[in-house]
Amino acid sequence: MTSRQRVLTTVRHEEPDRVxxxxxxxxxxxxxxxxELGVADLPEHFGHDIRYVSLQLPRPPEGLAPADWTPLPTxxxxxxxxxxxxxLHDRGLAVCGAYACGVYEQAKAxxxxxxxxxxxxxxxxxxxxTLDRITEWKCAVYGAYAAAGTDIVWIGDDLGxxxxxxxxxxxxxxxYRPHHLRIVEHIRSIRPDAIVAFHCCGHVTPxxxxxxxVGIDVLEAVQPETMDIAALxxxxxxxxxxxxxxxxxxxxxxxxxxxxxxxxxxxxxIMAPGGGYIASACHTLTEEVPVASVIAFHEAVAEYGAYxxxx
Numbered sequence: 001m002t003s004r005q006r007v008l009t010t011v012r013h014e015e016p017d018r019v020x021x022x023x024x025x026x027x028x029x030x031x032x033x034x035x036e037l038g039v040a041d042l043p044e045h046f047g048h049d050i051r052y053v054s055l056q057l058p059r060p061p062e063g064l065a066p067a068d069w070t071p072l073p074t075x076x077x078x079x080x081x082x083x084x085x086x087x088l089h090d091r092g093l094a095v096c097g098a099y100a101c102g103v104y105e106q107a108k109a110x111x112x113x114x115x116x117x118x119x120x121x122x123x124x125x126x127x128x129x130t131l132d133r134i135t136e137w138k139c140a141v142y143g144a145y146a147a148a149g150t151d152i153v154w155i156g157d158d159l160g161x162x163x164x165x166x167x168x169x170x171x172x173x174x175x176y177r178p179h180h181l182r183i184v185e186h187i188r189s190i191r192p193d194a195i196v197a198f199h200c201c202g203h204v205t206p207x208x209x210x211x212x213x214v215g216i217d218v219l220e221a222v223q224p225e226t227m228d229i230a231a232l233x234x235x236x237x238x239x240x241x242x243x244x245x246x247x248x249x250x251x252x253x254x255x256x257x258x259x260x261x262x263x264x265x266x267x268x269x270i271m272a273p274g275g276g277y278i279a280s281a282c283h284t285l286t287e288e289v290p291v292a293s294v295i296a297f298h299e300a301v302a303e304y305g306a307y308x309x310x311x
Contacts, residue, residue, distance in 0.1 A: 002092030003049035010275040019305040020049035021279035046298045053084045054098035067110040070137040073144035081148035097145030102157035103179045106134045135179040139186040146190040160202025184215040223282040243278040257296035264300035269311030
């Protein structure tokens, strides 16, 4: 199978030849791993199945308020991303649009954390209008990736902490779910077969049924330090593909290669049967992760990620 076939197969909840995988590293860690291995391109060296393309939207002028800067992708921008996507498809790779934060996260960037949490109570009309503005902008950005032909359109919002949701399920359903639904519907109006991945750090289990109903195909991050991944697979594995689930804190940071191998094997054993799993860390890896752990992750996926019995 090509990488693209592998990813599309697992998202259909079928078993490909092996578990697709990728890994995101902060630049300093990526440079250290490259230096250790004597290579220039880590995704190429390790055979990552998913690659990224990014809209190059202009930066805001000096002194402009954040809420006054909502640059829209142009036809030329979309054409550039489409060309990059076709080039990766020609190499047999799956393509994901670069992540752009969602409605809740953008509200915090515009208003600040406190005003975002109190807005529904202090100024519900004005706060709702702000969310509408954000959603209109995000529809344009995410829709550009759909129009460019990326396999995966990567949306999301950080709705969880290490222990709980950042808001009640009721508040999510009243203030954010309608906007997430509008975004997904817009993406699908452009390309009905687009795969929609939703990024969320932390504990998000209570909202997973909502995300499924909204139309999310892939839950990305899947932090095992905050959620029971076996329960996630058992309860939601027929409806969602999980992308991540290897603990950045518990498996990869400050551990030995042998511990990494054991952690990756256990994650594969739980998450991979029946398809519906893309192996990755549950977050972008930082310098606290040893170079040896990055290498061990890839070696473990290569050795233990083959069907019919991954892990």
